Amino acid sequence: MSTAIILAYVGVVLMVGVSGLASAVGTARCGMAAVGAMKKNSGAFGSYMILSALPGSQGLYGFVGYFMVSGYISEGMPLITGVGIFGAGLLMAIVCLSSAVMQSKVCANGIAAIGNGNDVMGKTLILAAFPELYAILGVAATFLVSSAISPEGLENQAELNAQYEAATIKVETAAAEVEVEVEEVVAFEEAAAEAVVE
Numbered sequence: 001m002s003t004a005i006i007l008a009y010v011g012v013v014l015m016v017g018v019s020g021l022a023s024a025v026g027t028a029r030c031g032m033a034a035v036g037a038m039k040k041n042s043g044a045f046g047s048y049m050i051l052s053a054l055p056g057s058q059g060l061y062g063f064v065g066y067f068m069v070s071g072y073i074s075e076g077m078p079l080i081t082g083v084g085i086f087g088a089g090l091l092m093a094i095v096c097l098s099s100a101v102m103q104s105k106v107c108a109n110g111i112a113a114i115g116n117g118n119d120v121m122g123k124t125l126i127l128a129a130f131p132e133l134y135a136i137l138g139v140a141a142t143f144l145v146s147s148a149i150s151p152e153g154l155e156n157q158a159e160l161n162a163q164y165e166a167a168t169i170k171v172e173t174a175a176a177e178v179e180v181e182v183e184e185v186v187a188f189e190e191a192a193a194e195a196v197v198e
Contacts, residue, residue, distance in 0.1 A: 004082030008073045011082075011089025012066055015142075018093035019062025019100075026055025026104035033108035037115025044114050047121045051107040051114075054128050058096035058103075058135050065092045065142040072149055084149035088142045095138035103131040 034048035069085045110124025 002075070002077070002079075002082075004077045004079045005073065005075060007079075007082035007086040008069075008077065011086035012069070012073070013089070014086075014093040015065045015069075015089035016062045019065075019096035020059040022097040022100035023056045023059030026058070026100035026107075027052055029104040030055060030107045030111060033111040037111050040115045041117060044121075047114050048111050051111050051121075051124060051128070054107050054125075054132070055100045055104040057132065058100040061135050061139050062092055062096055064139055065089075068142055068146040069149075072146070081149045084145050088145040091145075092138050092142055096135050099131045099135040099138075103128050106131065 030048075030052035034045075034052050037048060038045065065088060069088060072081050072085065106128045107124065110120055110128070113120045113124070
Protein backbone atom coordinates (compact mmCIF):
# COMPACT_ATOMS: atom_id res chain seq x y z
CA MET A 1 0.00 0.00 0.00
CA SER A 2 1.43 3.36 -1.04
CA THR A 3 2.05 6.37 1.18
CA ALA A 4 -0.44 8.38 -0.88
CA ILE A 5 -3.35 6.02 -0.26
CA ILE A 6 -2.53 5.75 3.47
CA LEU A 7 -2.57 9.56 3.76
CA ALA A 8 -5.84 9.69 1.82
CA TYR A 9 -7.57 7.18 4.10
CA VAL A 10 -6.30 8.91 7.24
CA GLY A 11 -7.68 12.16 5.80
CA VAL A 12 -11.07 10.54 5.22
CA VAL A 13 -11.12 9.15 8.78
CA LEU A 14 -10.40 12.62 10.15
CA MET A 15 -12.93 14.24 7.85
CA VAL A 16 -15.87 11.96 8.59
CA GLY A 17 -14.94 10.62 12.04
CA VAL A 18 -14.02 13.83 13.83
CA SER A 19 -16.87 15.77 12.21
CA GLY A 20 -19.32 13.09 13.34
CA LEU A 21 -17.81 13.06 16.82
CA ALA A 22 -18.14 16.84 17.00
CA SER A 23 -21.82 16.68 16.07
CA ALA A 24 -22.47 13.88 18.56
CA VAL A 25 -20.91 15.91 21.38
CA GLY A 26 -22.72 19.10 20.32
CA THR A 27 -26.17 17.58 20.00
CA ALA A 28 -25.74 15.67 23.27
CA ARG A 29 -24.79 18.86 25.11
CA CYS A 30 -27.87 20.63 23.75
CA GLY A 31 -30.05 17.60 24.53
CA MET A 32 -28.91 17.66 28.14
CA ALA A 33 -29.71 21.36 28.36
CA ALA A 34 -33.15 20.66 26.83
CA VAL A 35 -33.93 17.97 29.41
CA GLY A 36 -33.09 20.40 32.19
CA ALA A 37 -35.16 23.19 30.57
CA MET A 38 -38.22 20.95 30.18
CA LYS A 39 -38.49 20.73 33.95
CA LYS A 40 -39.29 24.46 33.96
CA ASN A 41 -41.01 24.93 30.60
CA SER A 42 -42.14 21.76 28.88
CA GLY A 43 -44.28 23.61 26.35
CA ALA A 44 -41.26 24.83 24.32
CA PHE A 45 -40.08 21.36 23.26
CA GLY A 46 -40.17 22.33 19.56
CA SER A 47 -37.69 25.14 20.17
CA TYR A 48 -35.46 22.85 22.22
CA MET A 49 -35.48 20.24 19.47
CA ILE A 50 -34.54 22.72 16.72
CA LEU A 51 -31.69 24.22 18.73
CA SER A 52 -30.45 20.77 19.76
CA ALA A 53 -30.30 19.66 16.11
CA LEU A 54 -28.18 22.59 14.90
CA PRO A 55 -24.76 21.18 15.94
CA GLY A 56 -25.60 18.03 13.97
CA SER A 57 -24.88 19.74 10.65
CA GLN A 58 -21.08 19.52 11.04
CA GLY A 59 -21.20 15.73 10.84
CA LEU A 60 -23.12 16.05 7.57
CA TYR A 61 -20.50 18.47 6.25
CA GLY A 62 -17.78 15.91 6.93
CA PHE A 63 -19.76 13.34 4.98
CA VAL A 64 -20.21 15.78 2.08
CA GLY A 65 -16.46 16.40 2.11
CA TYR A 66 -15.88 12.66 1.82
CA PHE A 67 -17.96 12.51 -1.35
CA MET A 68 -15.92 15.38 -2.79
CA VAL A 69 -12.63 13.51 -2.46
CA SER A 70 -13.61 9.83 -2.56
CA GLY A 71 -13.40 9.65 -6.36
CA TYR A 72 -9.67 10.40 -6.29
CA ILE A 73 -8.72 7.56 -3.90
CA SER A 74 -7.26 4.67 -5.87
CA GLU A 75 -4.17 2.47 -5.96
CA GLY A 76 -1.38 4.28 -7.80
CA MET A 77 -2.71 7.74 -7.02
CA PRO A 78 -0.08 10.53 -6.98
CA LEU A 79 1.42 11.47 -3.63
CA ILE A 80 0.20 15.06 -4.04
CA THR A 81 -3.38 13.76 -4.24
CA GLY A 82 -2.97 11.80 -1.00
CA VAL A 83 -1.46 14.83 0.72
CA GLY A 84 -4.32 16.99 -0.55
CA ILE A 85 -6.97 14.62 0.79
CA PHE A 86 -5.15 14.35 4.13
CA GLY A 87 -4.97 18.16 4.34
CA ALA A 88 -8.65 18.52 3.51
CA GLY A 89 -9.52 15.91 6.15
CA LEU A 90 -7.44 17.62 8.81
CA LEU A 91 -8.96 20.97 7.90
CA MET A 92 -12.52 19.63 8.14
CA ALA A 93 -11.76 17.84 11.43
CA ILE A 94 -10.43 20.98 13.13
CA VAL A 95 -13.04 23.38 11.76
CA CYS A 96 -16.07 21.11 12.31
CA LEU A 97 -14.95 20.14 15.82
CA SER A 98 -14.50 23.77 16.84
CA SER A 99 -17.70 24.89 15.11
CA ALA A 100 -19.93 22.17 16.61
CA VAL A 101 -18.61 22.58 20.15
CA MET A 102 -18.93 26.37 20.11
CA GLN A 103 -22.33 26.26 18.41
CA SER A 104 -23.59 23.81 21.02
CA LYS A 105 -22.64 26.26 23.77
CA VAL A 106 -24.66 29.01 22.10
CA CYS A 107 -27.65 26.69 21.60
CA ALA A 108 -27.49 25.26 25.13
CA ASN A 109 -27.55 28.76 26.59
CA GLY A 110 -30.48 29.62 24.35
CA ILE A 111 -32.32 26.49 25.51
CA ALA A 112 -31.70 27.42 29.15
CA ALA A 113 -32.98 30.94 28.53
CA ILE A 114 -36.13 29.66 26.81
CA GLY A 115 -36.65 27.28 29.73
CA ASN A 116 -36.60 30.29 32.05
CA GLY A 117 -39.41 31.89 30.06
CA ASN A 118 -37.42 34.24 27.81
CA ASP A 119 -38.44 34.59 24.15
CA VAL A 120 -34.96 34.24 22.59
CA MET A 121 -35.49 31.47 20.01
CA GLY A 122 -34.97 33.68 16.94
CA LYS A 123 -32.00 35.53 18.41
CA THR A 124 -30.38 32.26 19.44
CA LEU A 125 -30.75 30.91 15.89
CA ILE A 126 -29.03 34.02 14.51
CA LEU A 127 -26.16 33.80 16.98
CA ALA A 128 -25.78 30.05 16.41
CA ALA A 129 -25.35 30.70 12.68
CA PHE A 130 -22.00 32.41 13.22
CA PRO A 131 -20.04 29.28 14.25
CA GLU A 132 -21.86 27.38 11.49
CA LEU A 133 -20.45 29.75 8.88
CA TYR A 134 -16.91 28.49 9.46
CA ALA A 135 -17.94 24.87 8.99
CA ILE A 136 -19.46 25.91 5.66
CA LEU A 137 -16.17 27.63 4.75
CA GLY A 138 -14.42 24.35 5.58
CA VAL A 139 -16.65 22.58 3.05
CA ALA A 140 -15.84 25.28 0.48
CA ALA A 141 -12.12 24.86 1.13
CA THR A 142 -12.47 21.08 0.73
CA PHE A 143 -14.18 21.67 -2.61
CA LEU A 144 -11.28 23.88 -3.74
CA VAL A 145 -8.75 21.26 -2.63
CA SER A 146 -10.66 18.51 -4.46
CA SER A 147 -10.62 20.66 -7.60
CA ALA A 148 -6.87 21.22 -7.27
CA ILE A 149 -6.06 17.51 -6.84
CA SER A 150 -8.30 16.36 -9.67
CA PRO A 151 -6.50 15.02 -12.77
CA GLU A 152 -7.46 18.20 -14.63
CA GLY A 153 -6.17 20.36 -11.79
CA LEU A 154 -2.90 18.44 -11.68
CA GLU A 155 -2.54 18.75 -15.46
CA ASN A 156 -3.12 22.50 -15.24
CA GLN A 157 -0.53 22.70 -12.48
CA ALA A 158 1.92 20.70 -14.61
CA GLU A 159 1.33 23.12 -17.49
CA LEU A 160 1.90 26.09 -15.21
CA ASN A 161 5.12 24.51 -13.90
CA ALA A 162 6.31 23.89 -17.46
CA GLN A 163 5.53 27.49 -18.43
CA TYR A 164 7.35 28.73 -15.35
CA GLU A 165 10.41 26.62 -16.16
CA ALA A 166 10.38 27.84 -19.78
CA ALA A 167 10.12 31.47 -18.63
CA THR A 168 12.95 30.90 -16.14
CA ILE A 169 15.16 29.49 -18.90
CA LYS A 170 14.39 32.49 -21.12
CA VAL A 171 15.24 34.92 -18.32
CA GLU A 172 18.48 33.10 -17.54
CA THR A 173 19.42 33.05 -21.24
CA ALA A 174 18.68 36.76 -21.60
CA ALA A 175 20.68 37.52 -18.45
CA ALA A 176 23.64 35.52 -19.81
CA GLU A 177 23.46 37.41 -23.14
CA VAL A 178 23.38 40.75 -21.34
CA GLU A 179 26.35 39.70 -19.23
CA VAL A 180 28.33 38.81 -22.38
CA GLU A 181 27.44 42.16 -23.95
CA VAL A 182 28.49 44.01 -20.80
CA GLU A 183 31.81 42.16 -20.80
CA GLU A 184 32.33 43.07 -24.44
CA VAL A 185 31.58 46.75 -23.74
CA VAL A 186 33.92 46.78 -20.76
CA ALA A 187 36.67 45.12 -22.80
CA PHE A 188 36.17 47.67 -25.61
CA GLU A 189 36.31 50.58 -23.15
CA GLU A 190 39.48 49.19 -21.56
CA ALA A 191 41.06 48.77 -25.00
CA ALA A 192 40.04 52.33 -25.94
CA ALA A 193 41.46 53.69 -22.67
CA GLU A 194 44.77 51.89 -23.28
CA ALA A 195 44.90 53.25 -26.83
CA VAL A 196 44.39 56.82 -25.53
CA VAL A 197 47.19 56.37 -22.97
CA GLU A 198 49.59 55.18 -25.64
